[in-house]
Amino acid sequence: MAARVLGRAGRLAAVVRSSALQLRLHGSAGLRFGSQASFFPPLGDAMLPSGSFNNHVALITGGGTGLGRAMTATLSQLGAQCIIASRKLDILQRTAEEISSQTGNKVHAVQCDVRDPQAVSQCVDQMEALTGLPDVIINNAAGNFVCPSERLSPNAWKTITDIVLNGTAFVTLELGKRLIQNQKGASFLAITTIYAESGSGFVVPSASAKAGVEALYKSLAAEWGRYGHRFNIIQPGPIRTKGAFSRLDPTGAFEKATIDRIPTGRLGTPAEIANLAAYVSSNYASWMSGAVIRFDGGEYVSLAGEFNELRSVTPDQWKILEVMIRNTKGS
Numbered sequence: 001m002a003a004r005v006l007g008r009a010g011r012l013a014a015v016v017r018s019s020a021l022q023l024r025l026h027g028s029a030g031l032r033f034g035s036q037a038s039f040f041p042p043l044g045d046a047m048l049p050s051g052s053f054n055n056h057v058a059l060i061t062g063g064g065t066g067l068g069r070a071m072t073a074t075l076s077q078l079g080a081q082c083i084i085a086s087r088k089l090d091i092l093q094r095t096a097e098e099i100s101s102q103t104g105n106k107v108h109a110v111q112c113d114v115r116d117p118q119a120v121s122q123c124v125d126q127m128e129a130l131t132g133l134p135d136v137i138i139n140n141a142a143g144n145f146v147c148p149s150e151r152l153s154p155n156a157w158k159t160i161t162d163i164v165l166n167g168t169a170f171v172t173l174e175l176g177k178r179l180i181q182n183q184k185g186a187s188f189l190a191i192t193t194i195y196a197e198s199g200s201g202f203v204v205p206s207a208s209a210k211a212g213v214e215a216l217y218k219s220l221a222a223e224w225g226r227y228g229h230r231f232n233i234i235q236p237g238p239i240r241t242k243g244a245f246s247r248l249d250p251t252g253a254f255e256k257a258t259i260d261r262i263p264t265g266r267l268g269t270p271a272e273i274a275n276l277a278a279y280v281s282s283n284y285a286s287w288m289s290g291a292v293i294r295f296d297g298g299e300y301v302s303l304a305g306e307f308n309e310l311r312s313v314t315p316d317q318w319k320i321l322e323v324m325i326r327n328t329k330g331s
Ligand SMILES: CCC/C=C/C=C/C(=O)SCCNC(=O)CCNC(=O)[C@H](O)C(C)(C)COP(=O)(O)OP(=O)(O)OC[C@H]1O[C@@H](n2cnc3c(N)ncnc32)[C@H](O)[C@@H]1OP(=O)(O)O
Pocket: 142, 143, 144, 145, 146, 147, 151, 152, 153, 154, 155, 156, 157, 159, 160, 193, 194, 206, 236, 237, 238, 239, 243, 244, 247, 248
């Protein structure tokens, strides 16, 4: 009996090894991963009641493209007057016109390189003239690319950390000071990412800067509540945008492997994160401050648990494994 079990165990070990290899090379064999996405359909409509942001002004950095654009569209649909700010004015203006014409609410485009504190100050001057100070600030602008750290030049490091950490700090401090001066409350939201917590190779400047942004926002949540300011953080998992995926997944290989390991079997969508950002920035969340919300379909915990690859073990293989485990006596 023992010999039979051991023989089967040897074969099983080979199967498990080979499954693990297949998994690493090609993702899963169909059934176990991906098919579950049908349980988790993404909804596209704005979730909050219409008019939730009436008489609210929202600033979204990097609002011309990708996730920032989706957040702007949702806030505008819910009644906000939005200002979108980044470097490329032509793209901002096109986005602003498209969203305004769909929602009927004005979206203003303001050119601003967040790395430059003077440009940020001028952007806020322009905003004050256009709309007054904002009720909602979303620090979403970012720069990133995958690169082995030994290939990074000092300027590559500086470029990413300037956009992500210094840019967020310049925008937050400039607006914070003026809001405090005017005794006006506001919601600040920073978009980071799941590896701000874990760190990640090959995106080290981004990981370092996003971790800094999280420290900044948690610190200010504690310090500036007395001025009526809330600070929260959303850590998105992978959501396909041209800006991110062209720089992080130029071949498309990462996307396939990622979907295989995400427990909900799919990437997120811009509309989903826009709904979450709208909720966090709204008065429905007025008691939320200092929160770090992971929004990743379960990817983080899937990457973290060292036994999670056992998802590839079949029920028949489990029967054998269980016999092996139960047959172990003592330690
Ligand atoms: C999937 C789940 C987790 C996902 C997380 C996602 C996080 C994100 O942040 S995605 C957001 C992605 N979007 C963007 O990056 C948009 C904005 N990006 C850019 O504009 C550019 O990519 C850049 C960040 C490089 C900034 O452009 P800029 O014109 O200001 O800089 P450059 O002069 O082009 O470059 C500055 C130095 O960086 C070096 N560099 C640029 N690209 C690379 C690269 N691919 N690899 C290595 N080094 C790079 C460049 O050579 C310059 O350094 P130096 O030559 O020493 O002067």
